[in-house]
Amino acid sequence: MISIADGIGLLIGIVVIATVADRLRIAYPILLVIAGIGVALIPTQHRVALQPELVLLVFLPPLIYDASLDTSERELRTQIRPILFLAVGLVLATMVTVAVVIHSVVGGMSWAVAFALGAIVSPPDSVAATQIAGKLGLPRRLVTILGGEGMMNDATALTAYQVAVAAVGSAFTVADVAWTFTFAVVAGVGIGIAVGWLGVRALRFTETPVIENTVLLILPFAAYLPADKLGASGVLAVVATGLFFGRYGSASLTAGARLQQREIWDLIVFVLTGLSFLLVGLELRPILDSLTNRESGSLVLEALAVVGVVVVVRFVWIFGATAIPGAQQLLGSGRRPSRPWRESTVIGWAGMRGAVSLAAALALPQSFPHRDLLVFLTFAVIVATLFGQGLTLPPLIRRLGLVTRDEQTMVLVAEARRRLTIIALSRIEELTHTDRFPDEVVERIRTGYESQLARIDRRLEAVRSGGVEERGGEGGPIADARGHLEAERELRKLVIAMERTELDHLLARRKVSDRVADGVRAALDIDETTMRP
DSSP: OOOHHHHHHHHHHHHHHHHHHHHHTSOHHHHHHHHHHHHHHSOOSOOOOOOHHHHHHHHHHHHHHHHHHTSOHHHHHHTHHHHHIIIIIIHHHHHHHHHHHHHHHSTTOOHHHHHHHHHHHSSOOHHHHHHHHHHHTOOHHHHHHHHHHHHHHHHHHHHHHHHHHHHTTSOOOHHHHHHHHHHHHHHHHHHHHHHHHHHHHHGGGOOOHHHHHHHHHHHHHHHHHHHHHTTSOHHHHHHHHHHHHHHHTGGGSOHHHHHHHHHHHHHHHHHHHHHHHHHHHHHHHHHHHHTTTSOHHHHHHHHHHHHHHHHHHHHHHHHHHHTSTTOGGGGSSSSOOSSHHHHHHHHHHOOOOOHHHHHHHHTSOTTSTTHHHHHHHHHHHHHHHIIIIITTHHHHHHHTTOOOOTHHHHHHHHHHHHHHHHHHHHHHHHHTTSSSSOHHHHHHHHHHHHHHHHHHHHHHHHHHTTOOOOOSOOSOOOOOSSTTHHHHHHHHHHHHHHHHHHHHHHHHTTSSOHHHHHHHHHHHHHHHHTSOO
C-alpha cells in the first residue's frame, strides 16, 4: 500500500513536473512520462504495492466522468458520425490487429490475453490531445471530434477489456462473448442513466456549493460500482451518467457550484493523471527485473510491433475509409471540409495514449498471464506516442495552417451577452411601473446594466478592430447602500434568471453554440455569486 510519505512525495513530484511543463509550454503528460521512466531506472528496493482491483475504481471513474462532463451533448450529436467512426470502428480495428500481431510474435500467448492488450492500447487519451489542440486554437469541430472520441473510445475499449479479462482461463464461446458484451453495454448504460437521474433529483435538496460538488464527486463511483458488481460495463455506466447529468443536471446546480465544478475536476484529473505515470515508474522497475529472462532484442521487437500497429492502423483506417467513394464525409459534418486531408492528418497524428491505458494495464490481476509483459508494452506505446506524436503535433498543426484565432468566439460571447443585457434593461424598465421595488434600487440596477452594456460595446469594438480586450468585471453593480439591500438582491436575481431563460431559448433555437452559451452562463454565474449575502 502507499504510505503517507509516498503519497506526499508523489504529489510534490507532480507539482514540480507540471510547473516545468508549464514553463516549457508543453503538455504535462509528456514530462510525466519522462519522470516515470526516471523513477523506473532508479535502483531501489522500495516498491509501492498496488491492489489491481482498486486501480480501475480509483482512476477510471473520475477520468472518464470528467471527459463526459466536458462533452456537449448537442455537439456530440452533430459530430456523432466521425466520433463513432473513430471511437468504435477504429478502436475495434486496432484491438483486433494488435491481438493478431502480438499473438504471432509472442509464443504461448493466448488469444484472450492478446485481445486484452489490444483493448488496453487501442483508446487514445483525450487529455493530452485536447490540451494541445485547445491551446493551439484547433477548429472547434476537430476539438469536439477528438474530445468525443477520447470519451467514447474508453467505453468501447474498456468494455472489450473487461470481456477479454473475464475470458482468460474460461471456456468462452463466441456466443458467450457476444452475450457478455451485449449485457455489459445495455446494463451499463441503463445503470448510468438511473444514477444520473437520481443525482439530478438529489441536488434539488441542497443549495450549498460544497455539498453539490460532493454529490457530483460521488456520482461516477455510484455508477461504476454497481455496474461492475453486476458484470456490466462500469465505464459505460460512468459515461451515461456524465452525459445525462450534463444534459439535464447542470441547471440543478447553483451558480457557485458551477463555478467551483470546473476547478475541482481540473484538480482531480491533474492529480490522478500525475499519479498514474509516477506509480507506473514504481511498478516498472520490478517488471523490468522480471523480464530479464527474455532477450532485450525480443522486447524491443515486440514493443516496436505494437507501437507500429497503433500508429499505422489509425492512419490506414482514416485515410482508407475517406478514400472510398461516397465515404469522404466520415470526418465531415454534413458538408465537405475545405482541407479534408489536412484535418485527417491531424486527427490521425493525434492518437496519443495516456492515463486510461496505463490504469487498465496496472489493473490486471497479478496472476494474469504475461501481466508484466503487457504492462511493459503498454508503457512503451504511451512513451512512443506521447513523445513521437505529442511533441510534433503542435508544429504539424501550425504547418498545416489549422490554427485558428479565438477572437470569433470572444465576439460571439460578447454579442450574446449584449443581447441579454438589452433584454434585462427592458425588463427593468417594466418594473419601474410597479411598486414592488423602491425607485432608487431600480435606478442602481439600471445604471449597472447600462454600464455593463457600455463595457461590452467597447470590448466588441476593441476585438473587432484588433485592439486589446478591455479587462474588468462584467457583472452588474453590487449594492453600496445598506437600505433596500434585500430588494436589490431580489431584483438582480430576477433579471439574471430572466437572462438565463433567454439564453436557454437562444440555445434551443440554435442562435448560439454550446461554447458561446457556456461563456455567457459563466458570466451570469459570476454576476450572481458577486451579490452580497
